Amino acid sequence: MILTVTLNPSVDYVVRVDQFSTGHLNRTDQTAFYAGGKGINVSQVLKELDVHSTATGFTGGFSGRFIEDTLAEKQIKADFIHVEDHSRINIKLKTDEETEINAAGPVISAEKVSELIELVSRYGKGDTLVLAGSIPSSVERDLYGKLAAAAYQNEMQVVIDSEKSLLEPALKTPLTLIKPNHKELGGYIGQDIETVEDAVAHGRRFYNEHQIEYLMVSMAEDGAVLFAGDETYIATPPKGELKNSVGAGDSSVAGFLAGLEKGYSIEDTFALSMACGAATAFSEGLAVKEQIDHYLPMVQIRGLVK
Numbered sequence: 001m002i003l004t005v006t007l008n009p010s011v012d013y014v015v016r017v018d019q020f021s022t023g024h025l026n027r028t029d030q031t032a033f034y035a036g037g038k039g040i041n042v043s044q045v046l047k048e049l050d051v052h053s054t055a056t057g058f059t060g061g062f063s064g065r066f067i068e069d070t071l072a073e074k075q076i077k078a079d080f081i082h083v084e085d086h087s088r089i090n091i092k093l094k095t096d097e098e099t100e101i102n103a104a105g106p107v108i109s110a111e112k113v114s115e116l117i118e119l120v121s122r123y124g125k126g127d128t129l130v131l132a133g134s135i136p137s138s139v140e141r142d143l144y145g146k147l148a149a150a151a152y153q154n155e156m157q158v159v160i161d162s163e164k165s166l167l168e169p170a171l172k173t174p175l176t177l178i179k180p181n182h183k184e185l186g187g188y189i190g191q192d193i194e195t196v197e198d199a200v201a202h203g204r205r206f207y208n209e210h211q212i213e214y215l216m217v218s219m220a221e222d223g224a225v226l227f228a229g230d231e232t233y234i235a236t237p238p239k240g241e242l243k244n245s246v247g248a249g250d251s252s253v254a255g256f257l258a259g260l261e262k263g264y265s266i267e268d269t270f271a272l273s274m275a276c277g278a279a280t281a282f283s284e285g286l287a288v289k290e291q292i293d294h295y296l297p298m299v300q301i302r303g304l305v306k
C-alpha cells in the first residue's frame with residue numbers, strides 16, 4: 001500500500017482573470033475548486049493509474065470536509081487526522097502568467113502530530129510512504145526526518161517531495177525517490193541549474209553523495225533527468241499548450257510510483273512519470289487516464305552513454 005502524507009492539505013481555488021490589474025476591481029472569467037496539497041495530488045493521479053493509496057495528513061473545518069468529500073467521490077481511501085482550525089485555501093491566479101498564494105495552514109498540536117506518527121507506524125514491509133509538500137509552521141521542522149527514519153526502520157520505502165529545509169533532516173535515511181525541480185536542486189547545492197547538462201552534472205554529484213535509489217530532477221517543459229544507480233536517463237516530454245503547471249510535479253511522482261508498483265522497466269517507469277506530468281500541464285486540473293495514455297507514446301527517454 002502507498003500511504004501519501006500531506007501535512008498541509010489545501011483547497012486550491014483556481015481563478016482565471018484575463019485582464020488582471022492590481023489595485024483595481026477585477027472580475028473572474030473562470031473559477032474552480034480542487035482538493036490539493038502535494039500528497040493528495042499524488043493519490044489522485046495514482047487512482048487514475050489504478051494504483052491504490054491511502055491519503056493522510058491533517059484536515060479541518062469546511063475546507064477539510066471538501067477535501068475529504070472530493071477524495072470519497074473519487075473512491076480514494078483517506079485516513080485523515082482532524083484538527084479544529086480549517087484546512088488552508090491556496091489561490092492559484094491565472095492571468096497571462098500563473099501566480100500562487102499558498103496559505104500558512106492551521107495550527108497543529110503536539111498530540112495531533114503524535115497521532116500521525118502512530119498512524120504511520122502501522123505500516124511496514126512492502127508499503128511506501130510519500131511525504132510531500134510543506135509542513136504547517138506550528139509543526140517541528142524535522143518531522144519528515146523523524147517519519148522517514150521510523151518508516152525505514154519498519155522496512156517501508158520512503159519518497160519525499162519537499163523543500164530543502166524539510167528534506168535535509170531526512171537525507172540521513174536511505175530514500176527510494178526524491179523529485180526536486182531544477183531550481184530546488186540548485187538550492188540544495190548552492191548553484192544555479194539552467195540546462196539539462198547542468199542537471200546531469202550537479203544531479204550526479206548530489207546523487208552520489210546521498211543514499212537515494214532514484215533522483216528525478218524535473219525541468220518543466222524541458223523534461224527531467226533521472227539518476228538510478230550508475231545509469232542516467234534524460235526524458236523529453238511531449239509538446240503542448242501549458243494550461244496548468246500546478247501539480248505537474250506531483251503527477252510525475254505518481255507516475256513514477258505507479259511504474260514501480262506495476263513492475264515496469266526503469267525507462268517505462270520514467271516515461272509514465274513524464275506522461276503524467278505533461279497530462280497535468282496540458283489540462284485545467286490534474287492528469288486523467290485518457291490524457292496520460294494519449295501523451296505516453298510521445299515521451300522520449302534516452303540513457304546517457306557512460
Ligand SMILES: Nc1ncnc2c1ncn2[C@@H]1O[C@H](COP(=O)(O)OP(=O)(O)OP(=O)(O)O)[C@@H](O)[C@H]1O
Pocket residue numbers: 180181182218219220221222223224237238239240242245246247248249250252273274275276277278281
Ligand atoms: N510545459 C510543459 N510541457 C511538457 N511537460 C511538462 C510541462 N510542465 C511540466 N511538465 C511535465 O511535468 C514534470 C514536472 O514538472 P515541473 O518540473 O514543473 O515540476 P514541479 O516544479 O515540481 O511542479 P509543481 O511544483 O508545479 O507541481 C516535468 O518533468 C514534465 O514531464
Ligand SMILES: O=P(O)(O)OC[C@@]1(O)O[C@H](CO)[C@@H](O)[C@@H]1O
Pocket residue numbers: 008010012035036037038041090100102132133134135246247248249250
Ligand atoms: O505549500 P506547499 O505544500 O509547498 O504546496 C501546496 C501546493 O501548491 O502544492 C500543490 C501542487 O504541487 C497544490 O495542490 C498546493 O496548493
